[in-house]
Amino acid sequence: ELKVEQNPLFLSMQEGKNYTIYCNYSTTSDRLYWYRQDPGKSLESLFVLLSNGAVKQEGRLMASLDTKARLSTLHITAAVHDLSATYFCAVDMKETSGSRLTFGEGTQLTVNP
Amino acid sequence: DAGITQSPRYKITETGRQVTLMCHQTWSHSYMFWYRQDLGHGLRLIYYSAAADITDKGEVPDGYVVSRSKTENFPLTLESATRSQTSVYFCASSGRGLAGAGELFFGEGSRLTVL
Numbered sequence: 527e528l529k530v531e532q533n534p535l536f537l538s539m540q541e542g543k544n545y546t547i548y549c550n551y552s553t554t555s556d557r558l559y560w561y562r563q564d565p566g567k568s569l570e571s572l573f574v575l576l577s578n579g580a581v582k583q584e585g586r587l588m589a590s591l592d593t594k595a596r597l598s599t600l601h602i603t604a605a606v607h608d609l610s611a612t613y614f615c616a617v618d619m620k621e622t623s624g625s626r627l628t629f630g631e632g633t634q635l636t637v638n639p
Numbered sequence: 640d641a642g643i644t645q646s647p648r649y650k651i652t653e654t655g656r657q658v659t660l661m662c663h664q665t666w667s668h669s670y671m672f673w674y675r676q677d678l679g680h681g682l683r684l685i686y687y688s689a690a691a692d693i694t695d696k697g698e699v700p701d702g703y704v705v706s707r708s709k710t711e712n713f714p715l716t717l718e719s720a721t722r723s724q725t726s727v728y729f730c731a732s733s734g735r736g737l738a739g740a741g742e743l744f745f746g747e748g749s750r751l752t753v754l
Binding site: 557559567568569570571574614616626627628629630631632 | 672687697747748
């Protein structure tokens with residue numbers, strides 16, 4: 527059974543600070559996705575990482591994937607209040623029949639002024 | 640507008656009633672999914688479909704039924720609702736082929752309360 531673990535689950539940080547969210551998964555996969563969810567809203571795709579060593583950046587967020595370590599990171603640089611949201615990583619379970627994503631529990635990020 | 644829409648957005652029902660949540664996408668994506676979101680569990684896959692008339696169970700399928708007679712629609716039915724099925728339900732679609740699920744695009748969610 528594929529397990530996807532994020533840490534921390536809750537993160538409170540000050541504006542202007544840097545921090546990293548970690549996503550570990552338990553089986554071989556070379557596709558990993560990051561999503562953002564605002565309270566009461568749907569999930570919005572942030573990054574799609576499709577190979578070992580992939581790095582994607584958008585604004586103050588940067589995501590990377592190390593398939594050998596089964597680890598992805600979401601790095602936040604100089605946080606601003608607008609980044610407050612819940613962030614999910616999801617891993618492709620392609621080795622099972624059918625193809626689908628397994629999600630981590632999510633990291634609830636609060637950026638304080 | 641193109642996209643993925645769910646209905647109803649909010650539903651209150653009673654234990655034992657049948658409830659159907661609708662999902663419609665206009666992208667002609669082959670894959671469609673139903674997830675439920677609960678505090679402490681993240682998103683859990685209920686059922687998914689690789690194409691019309693092809694469906695398969697996910698992680699938590701018990702108590703749910705799906706069908707996919709047309710590519711664009713993927714309704715989820717709770718045949719006899721229970722309180723444990725109180726949740727937010729998200730429909731999603733993906734355009735990748737059988738090689739693997741790609742990026743998912745989510746609907747706005749359907750918030751279901753079972754009394």
